[in-house]
Every structure is written in C-alpha cells, then in structure tokens.
Amino acid sequence: MFERYLTQIAFAKLFPDGQRKLMQTTVGIVGVGGTGSHISDLIVRMGFGKVKIVDHDTVEISNLNRQSLYDEYDIGRPKVLAAYEKLIKINREVKIIPINKKVTEENVDEILGDVDIIMDGTDSFGARGLLNRFSIEREKIFIFSAVEGSAGMAKAIIPKKTACLECIGYPTYGDSVPCSVNGLIPNVVEMAAAISVTLAVKSLLDYVEDEIVVFDSWDLSLEKVKTKINPSCKICGHRK
Numbered sequence: 001m002f003e004r005y006l007t008q009i010a011f012a013k014l015f016p017d018g019q020r021k022l023m024q025t026t027v028g029i030v031g032v033g034g035t036g037s038h039i040s041d042l043i044v045r046m047g048f049g050k051v052k053i054v055d056h057d058t059v060e061i062s063n064l065n066r067q068s069l070y071d072e073y074d075i076g077r078p079k080v081l082a083a084y085e086k087l088i089k090i091n092r093e094v095k096i097i098p099i100n101k102k103v104t105e106e107n108v109d110e111i112l113g114d115v116d117i118i119m120d121g122t123d124s125f126g127a128r129g130l131l132n133r134f135s136i137e138r139e140k141i142f143i144f145s146a147v148e149g150s151a152g153m154a155k156a157i158i159p160k161k162t163a164c165l166e167c168i169g170y171p172t173y174g175d176s177v178p179c180s181v182n183g184l185i186p187n188v189v190e191m192a193a194a195i196s197v198t199l200a201v202k203s204l205l206d207y208v209e210d211e212i213v214v215f216d217s218w219d220l221s222l223e224k225v226k227t228k229i230n231p232s233c234k235i236c237g238h239r240k
C-alpha cells in the first residue's frame with residue numbers, strides 16, 4: 001500500500017503515521033495557475049486523500065512557461081479540466097474533484113466547507129482576504145503564498161495558533177498588480193509551491209511555527225520572520 005511513497009516515508013518525520021495522516025486529509029487548492037499547478041502536482045504525488053482543484057480560467061499560451069500541468073494542446077480549455085486529466089494519471093489513489101468556478105463569499109462554504117487545508121494559488125488580495133477570513137471562521141488551515149518578479153512569501157495560518165493575513169497587515173481587499181506588469185520568473189512559482197506544501201505537511205503534523213517565509217529565486221535567499229497574533233485583529237483577534 002505504501003510502495004508508491006517509500007522514499008518519503010523513509011524521511012523519519014513522515015514515517016509511517018504522517019503518511020497515514022496525509023492520506024486522510026482533504027485539500028482545497030484555489031487557483032491552478034503557476035503556483036497552484038506545482039502545488040497540485042506535489043499534493044497528488046505525495047498521496048493526500050482527496051484534492052479539490054478550483055479555478056475558472058482557461059489555459060493561455062502565456063501560461064505555459066510556468067504552469068506545469070498544461071501543454072499546447074490545452075490552450076483554450078478550462079484549467080481545472082486539463083489539470084484533472086493530468087493529475088488522475090499521476091496518482092489514481094487520490095480522489096480529485098475539479099470545480100470550474102471562481103470562489104466568492106456566496107459559494108466559499110459550498111466549495112471549501114469540507115476541506116481540512118486550503119492552499120492559496122490565487123493572484124489577488126481580495127481572494128486571499130476571503131480565504132483568510134473563511135479559514136479563521138471555519139477553523140481550517142490556510143497556506144498563503146504570493147509571488148512577484150523573482151520574490152515570494154508564504155505562511156501557514158492556523159486559527160488560534162498563528163497570526164492571520166490581517167494580523168500581519170497584508171492587504172485583504174482588491175486586485176494585485178497583474179504579473180504581466182512587474183514580470184515573474186518561472187522558478188519562483190516552483191519555490192513558492194515547494195514551500196507551501198512543506199508548510200501544509202508541517203501544519204498537519206504540528207511542526208509549524210508562527211512565522212512568514214520570505215524568499216527570492218534570483219538572489220537565492222530565504223528568510224523566516226517571526227509573526228504573532230494581533231489581539232485587536234478584526235478577523236482573528238477576538239477568537240479564543
């Protein structure tokens with residue numbers, strides 16, 4: 001049963017109960033663009049139990065330099081369908097559910113109400129703000145990540161245990177600057193995805209610290225900065 005996962009289980013911190021925990025976990029990946037493609041690939045290969053992939057975009061040629069689930073034959077197709085077809089060939093033991101929708105205040109509970117971990121593959125402040133609020137209200141783990149240029153950051157948000165996006169002053173409304181404006185080096189989305197999946201696994205197994213990881217795929221730097229819950233945070237400060 002574990003043959004597929006032999007090498008990761010040989011890593012002491014995952015052996016063998018950690019792997020069982022992954023296999024019992026449902027993950028919601030919101031946005032399967034650059035970071036979300038690589039997150040989905042890792043999450044499915046590592047054998048999480050159930051994975052919901054959520055996106056409302058179609059594949060464009062300008063996506064192909066960094067969005068690893070897609071190829072030229074997918075141009076014009078809904079991302080979640082192309083992603084689903086790739087992912088089920090990678091690991092049939094994982095239940096994968098494609099959802100071709102934009103997550104909104106109205107449908108977030110219907111789409112993500114049954115997941116244990118929400119992974120951020122979005123590209124706007126507003127979408128991240130919504131996921132941050134929802135994860136606090138419903139007490140779900142939220143793995144935030146954002147990239148621009150060659151730089152990125154990622155943070156595990158665990159209700160009542162760590163600071164949320166509002167606590168650290170990250171903007172939670174409106175659109176971000178499109179990645180066509182300041183550019184984006186493809187390598188940084190892989191770095192963001194690798195760090196995000198590490199944070200997801202560590203959160204599940206209770207290894208995570210209250211900190212934000214700041215990195216740069218051009219400078220080849222990585223730094224962890226301590227964060228803490230702001231008692232007057234309007235999203236999470238009042239929760240006990």
Ligand SMILES: [Zn+2]
Pocket residue numbers: 163164165166167168229230233234235236237
């Ligand atoms: Zn907060």
